[in-house]
Amino acid sequence: MRGKDVVLQNVSVMFGDFTAVHPTDLQINASEFFSILGPSGCGKTTMLRLVSGFLEPSSGRVLIGDEDMAGVGPHKRPTALIFQNLALFPLMPVWENVAFGLEMRDWPKDKRRDRAYELLDLVALRDQAKKLPADLSGGQRQRVAVARALAVEPSVLLLDEPLSALDLKLRQHMRAELKDIQRKTGITFVYITHDQGEALAMSDRIAVMKDGVILQVDTTDRVYDDPATPFVASFVGENNIIRGEIERRDGGYGVIATAHGSFRARNPRGLGVGAKAMLFVRPEKMRIVTGSEAPENRVRVSFLRRDLEGPFVNLFFQKDDLVFAIHLTNAGEAGREVPETLEIAFEPDDSMVMEAGELADE
Amino acid sequence: MNSLLRSFGPLLTAVILLLSGVWILGMIVAPQLIMVEKSFWYMDLGSDAVTLSNRINNLYNDVDLLRFDKADAEALPASPERDGKIAELGARIEAQVAEIEKLESQEIAPKKVYSLRNYTIMGTAHFMIFIKTILASLAVTVIAFVVCYPIAYAVAKLAPPGKVAIIMLGLIVPYSINELLRIFAWLMILNYNGVANFFIGLMGIDPVPFLESGTGVFVAMVYAYILFMVFPIYNTVETLDTNQIEAARDLGAPAWKIHWRIVLPHAKPGIAVGAIMTFMLSAGSYAVPYIMTRGIAPPWFTQLIYNKFFESANWNTGAAYAFTLLIACIAFIFVLMRLFRVGIKEIAR
Numbered sequence A: 001m002r003g004k005d006v007v008l009q010n011v012s013v014m015f016g017d018f019t020a021v022h023p024t025d026l027q028i029n030a031s032e033f034f035s036i037l038g039p040s041g042c043g044k045t046t047m048l049r050l051v052s053g054f055l056e057p058s059s060g061r062v063l064i065g066d067e068d069m070a071g072v073g074p075h076k077r078p079t080a081l082i083f084q085n086l087a088l089f090p091l092m093p094v095w096e097n098v099a100f101g102l103e104m105r106d107w108p109k110d111k112r113r114d115r116a117y118e119l120l121d122l123v124a125l126r127d128q129a130k131k132l133p134a135d136l137s138g139g140q141r142q143r144v145a146v147a148r149a150l151a152v153e154p155s156v157l158l159l160d161e162p163l164s165a166l167d168l169k170l171r172q173h174m175r176a177e178l179k180d181i182q183r184k185t186g187i188t189f190v191y192i193t194h195d196q197g198e199a200l201a202m203s204d205r206i207a208v209m210k211d212g213v214i215l216q217v218d219t220t221d222r223v224y225d226d227p228a229t230p231f232v233a234s235f236v237g238e239n240n241i242i243r244g245e246i247e248r249r250d251g252g253y254g255v256i257a258t259a260h261g262s263f264r265a266r267n268p269r270g271l272g273v274g275a276k277a278m279l280f281v282r283p284e285k286m287r288i289v290t291g292s293e294a295p296e297n298r299v300r301v302s303f304l305r306r307d308l309e310g311p312f313v314n315l316f317f318q319k320d321d322l323v324f325a326i327h328l329t330n331a332g333e334a335g336r337e338v339p340e341t342l343e344i345a346f347e348p349d350d351s352m353v354m355e356a357g358e359l360a361d362e
Numbered sequence B: 001m002n003s004l005l006r007s008f009g010p011l012l013t014a015v016i017l018l019l020s021g022v023w024i025l026g027m028i029v030a031p032q033l034i035m036v037e038k039s040f041w042y043m044d045l046g047s048d049a050v051t052l053s054n055r056i057n058n059l060y061n062d063v064d065l066l067r068f069d070k071a072d073a074e075a076l077p078a079s080p081e082r083d084g085k086i087a088e089l090g091a092r093i094e095a096q097v098a099e100i101e102k103l104e105s106q107e108i109a110p111k112k113v114y115s116l117r118n119y120t121i122m123g124t125a126h127f128m129i130f131i132k133t134i135l136a137s138l139a140v141t142v143i144a145f146v147v148c149y150p151i152a153y154a155v156a157k158l159a160p161p162g163k164v165a166i167i168m169l170g171l172i173v174p175y176s177i178n179e180l181l182r183i184f185a186w187l188m189i190l191n192y193n194g195v196a197n198f199f200i201g202l203m204g205i206d207p208v209p210f211l212e213s214g215t216g217v218f219v220a221m222v223y224a225y226i227l228f229m230v231f232p233i234y235n236t237v238e239t240l241d242t243n244q245i246e247a248a249r250d251l252g253a254p255a256w257k258i259h260w261r262i263v264l265p266h267a268k269p270g271i272a273v274g275a276i277m278t279f280m281l282s283a284g285s286y287a288v289p290y291i292m293t294r295g296i297a298p299p300w301f302t303q304l305i306y307n308k309f310f311e312s313a314n315w316n317t318g319a320a321y322a323f324t325l326l327i328a329c330i331a332f333i334f335v336l337m338r339l340f341r342v343g344i345k346e347i348a349r
Helices: A044-052 A094-104 A109-122 A138-151 A168-185 A196-202 A220-225 A230-235 B002-039 B047-075 B080-108 B124-158 B161-176 B179-190 B195-202 B215-225 B227-238 B242-250 B255-283 B287-293 B301-310 B315-340 B344-348
Strands: A006-015 A018-028 A033-037 A059-064 A079-082 A156-160 A188-193 A205-210 A213-219 A240-250 A253-258 A261-266 A276-281 A298-309 A312-319 A322-329 A341-345 A351-355
Touching: A006 A044, A018 A044, A018 A059, A018 A213, A033 A044, A033 A196, A044 A059, A044 A079, A044 A156, A044 A188, A079 A138, A079 B242, A094 A109, A094 A138, A094 B255, A109 A138, A138 A168, A168 A188, A168 A196, A188 A196, A196 A220, A205 A220, A205 A230, A213 A220, A213 A230, A230 A240, A230 A276, A230 A351, A240 A261, A240 A322, A253 A276, A261 A276, A298 A322, B002 B315, B047 B080, B124 B161, B124 B215, B124 B227, B124 B255, B124 B301, B124 B315, B161 B227, B179 B195, B179 B215, B179 B287, B215 B227, B215 B255, B215 B287, B227 B255, B242 B255, B255 B315, B255 B344, B287 B301, B301 B315
Parallel strands: A033 A188, A033 A205, A079 A156, A156 A188, A261 A351
Antiparallel strands: A006 A018, A006 A059, A205 A213, A240 A253, A240 A276, A253 A261, A276 A351, A298 A312, A298 A341, A312 A322
């Protein structure tokens, strides 16, 4: 286990009058795969630059492995950064790219070449060692960047959306590969992304950021199942959202009155009667009402369209100006025959109400 | 060729080809060939040539005198004697004119004996000036690089985007002033009674003969051609992905190693272009050494070429001198390209 923890204490970053990161406390545990997720311009790259040392905080402290990093430049920190565009050195062959960090540490040429080849073995690129980066495919370049960062034996590996330039298949493959490398090496990974699917798939924990503020830090499951704010709920995964007003409290549940009827849902924030609220239901938690059952939360809707997404089927329904989505697993006859009008329903435990707030842009 | 036809059509293509053909032949190939031809035969400006031109001069004098005599004779009252005299004088004049034409045609078209003599007659003094010119131009190039690289890097990578335009303007403005004026400015600064020596004098030190020592040419030349180094380097450094610099830093590279391993290799084509331009301009400069040496410091090789052409009126040796310089410069380009391992294509980029 070589990973170190990263702690931000009351860190903020100002660029002139613009506050890129509001005062923030954040604890990233040693050897975990941690993602910072947010839309572009939310300050996540600024966070990464704070940890890597390219940026000094306007206030607060950055600690890596209990050491204060104030005044320590990027070349002196136990971190390595993988850039969004990888920033491989185009004029150097692959092995020299990988060995660059060792060259800077004055390793003799033979030793650093051997080490570079070992690392290239790790990413299955030994036979490409003498090529120039431009002669490699996107996925191969990706792996060179990983090998180059690992060569300096960092305790914390920082990744700035390194998969965004790859096509979907390769991206999914590289997700697995990165996670695998993280598990094998035990290095702390801090992964920046705006792709919530990527963050959910790879991370142990996620921080969701917006406008320089961290809204929620939690495990992937909890961020998905128990989002802290409407923004997190709408940014991470999809949600059917109905606006309304709390009309009654019922233990841990609240009943929300909306233009489409009243629904009972979990009320984890304990919203009081009369509060402006939003109801969130994940599309995969909704179902079509069949037979004569009469679930308590149901809406009569008309069928809009059916999108096939391989393993899933997305069904869309309309009720006045509101569109509902239902995700079904593509098994059996799932959603192939849908009547014109029907009822859809969800369980109170599968839905939640939150105080009305800003949503992520669709 | 085909793409030219496709984009411009047959008529315009023909015009373009014709014009570039005329330009290449008339402005580049023909003059060069004529000078090369001249440089390979030796025109003797020694005693024979002097005798010939003296004889022609004497003959012109004789003809003029005879014409006066003839005019005098024509003014006399008509008589057979007078007619005879006029006829005789006319015949002598014609003979003399014919002789002049013959001698002049000899002078204009001397017998050409092709040899390498023009290239081998350079004396030690001239050869030393040639070597000095090449070395000084090299030094100008190196100094220009040392000064320009940090400037180009700072403007391309460190300056905030809004300031780049202002810095560029600051760099260009002095160059909108005529080159001669800029050199004269340096003359006024470095003269024996100049600004520099005034301040040196204030400190109680004896004036320094900047111009006589040859320092003046050097300083003025670095100043005159430095911009030709800044822009090519700036252009290439500017295209370097800043992430690469940060990646190198992140991997533990100290500043000088970032430059040595990342920035300089990337900027190589720009440095080569800048070095070639600065070197060629310095080695071929005439105005700067002409103004800055003025006979009180050893001349630049270009001045010798000028003297051969227009003071000794010996175009043949002048052409040979000029070609010697040209060959040295071309050799320099190839050495530089080999040294930097850059190809023509990269330079053209």
